[in-house]
Structures are given as structure tokens and as C-alpha cells.
Amino acid sequence: MHKLKNFLISPIGGKVLMALSGAMIILFLVGHALGNLLIFSSQNSLNTYAYWLQNSPMLWVFRVTMLLLLVLHSVLAVRIYFQNKSARPIQYEVNTDIQLTLSAKTMIFSGLIILVFIIFHIIHLTLGWMPTTSFEVAQGEKMIDVYANVVRGFQQPAITFLYVISILVIGLHLHHSIKSLFQTLGFHHLNFHQVIDLLAPALIIVLSLAFISIPLAVWFGFLSLPVMQ
Numbered sequence: 001m002h003k004l005k006n007f008l009i010s011p012i013g014g015k016v017l018m019a020l021s022g023a024m025i026i027l028f029l030v031g032h033a034l035g036n037l038l039i040f041s042s043q044n045s046l047n048t049y050a051y052w053l054q055n056s057p058m059l060w061v062f063r064v065t066m067l068l069l070l071v072l073h074s075v076l077a078v079r080i081y082f083q084n085k086s087a088r089p090i091q092y093e094v095n096t097d098i099q100l101t102l103s104a105k106t107m108i109f110s111g112l113i114i115l116v117f118i119i120f121h122i123i124h125l126t127l128g129w130m131p132t133t134s135f136e137v138a139q140g141e142k143m144i145d146v147y148a149n150v151v152r153g154f155q156q157p158a159i160t161f162l163y164v165i166s167i168l169v170i171g172l173h174l175h176h177s178i179k180s181l182f183q184t185l186g187f188h189h190l191n192f193h194q195v196i197d198l199l200a201p202a203l204i205i206v207l208s209l210a211f212i213s214i215p216l217a218v219w220f221g222f223l224s225l226p227v228m229q
């Protein structure tokens, strides 16, 4: 137990925890993107899916877990950032395995932007503190019109712009995260790295397109609100 505690508070333990929490957040993103794509199926599909999520007995377990993962990931990121900063003059403490790409150099800043985006996104669609979001339920119905909330939101150019930029920043953040994640977890084989070098960009492109397609579809008029009879 003592050994485990020492490992977790050590720099390498911190990196492992960061990699594992990051991997779980990526899994959430994949699930969230797939769920969101139901918007292209029909208004009712997305609303039924959202209704099912909101009424799931696991909703709060899931929310608390995600919040803890996000806090853990962010706190460790700041710790590693300052550790690396103070270790910079000492050559052997610098990770030379991963090339310092734009993505790697900007991890802490992209992470901060993502954090601000998540807060805004929860205010926008979960809490509904925006004039474009309404939790009113039509008479005789029991479902919130999540479809209308999403479409009305993305009919505002500023909101669409903010989402598109944030999703691109998420892509940039993931570009370094996925490689670094496998390296931290000990996947060092050259063949494995070649596979990851191909699969990671593919996953990031598909994920970013899945998210971005929604604001853009509203913007270009492929998704709209039904005309009231």
C-alpha cells in the first residue's frame, strides 16, 4: 500500500495516472461523438437518446467519475508542466523519444482552452444558461427538445465559431496525447509505434469530423428546426 502511494505521487506515477485518465476521457469523447451523430438520424432519435441518458440510474456515477478524471488529469498536467520546466537544464530528464511538435509544445495551453470550452459547453447545453437553450417540455410530451437546443445554439455564428475552434484545439491536444499515452504505458515496440502513427491521426480526424459536422451542418442549413404548423 505504501509502495503504491509512493508510486502514485512520484513523477512517473503521475504520468501513468495522467495517461490512464486521458485514455478514459478519450473513450468518453468517442461515445459522446457517436451519440451526437444521432442528430443526423432524426430529431426524435437524438431526443430519445438524451432522455434515456438523463434518466439513467448511472447518470450521477458517470458525471462524478468524469469530473474526478478531469480534475485529476488537469492537476497532474500542471504538476508535470512545472516539473518539466524546472528540469529543462538537465538533459537526461527531458523526454527525447517524442518529437517536440506544435502539439507537444502547446499541451498545457490547449488543455486550458479545452477546460474553458467544457465549462462553456456545460453552461450551454447541460445547465441551459443561454437564451438559445430551453428545458421547457411541450404539453403531452416528457422529453426535453435537445435537438432544438443544439440547432438553435449553432444558428448563432459566435457559438458555431467557438465550437469549431475548440474542436480543432482538442484535435491538436489529442495528437500528442495519444502517442505519449502509449509510450507512458510502456508500448515501446517499433512496429507498434508505426501502427499508432497511422491509427492516431485517423482517429483524431474521424473524431474531429464527427463533432464539427454538427455545427457546420446547422450553419449550412442541412440541420434545421421543424417549421411549426
Ligand code: HEM
Pocket: 029, 032, 036, 050, 053, 054, 063, 114, 118, 121, 122, 125, 126, 146, 150, 163, 167, 170, 211, 212, 214, 215
Ligand atoms: C458539436 C459538438 C457537440 C455537441 C453537439 C454536444 C452535445 C452535448 C449535449 C446535447 C449535451 C447535454 C446532454 C444532456 O444533458 O443530456 C452535452 C453534454 C456534455 N458534453 Fe458535449 N457536445 C459536443 C462536443 C463536446 C466535446 C468536444 C466535449 C469534450 C471536450 C463534450 C463534453 C461534454 C460534457 C462533459 C458534457 C456533460 C455531460 C453531462 O451532462 O453529464 N461535448 N453535449
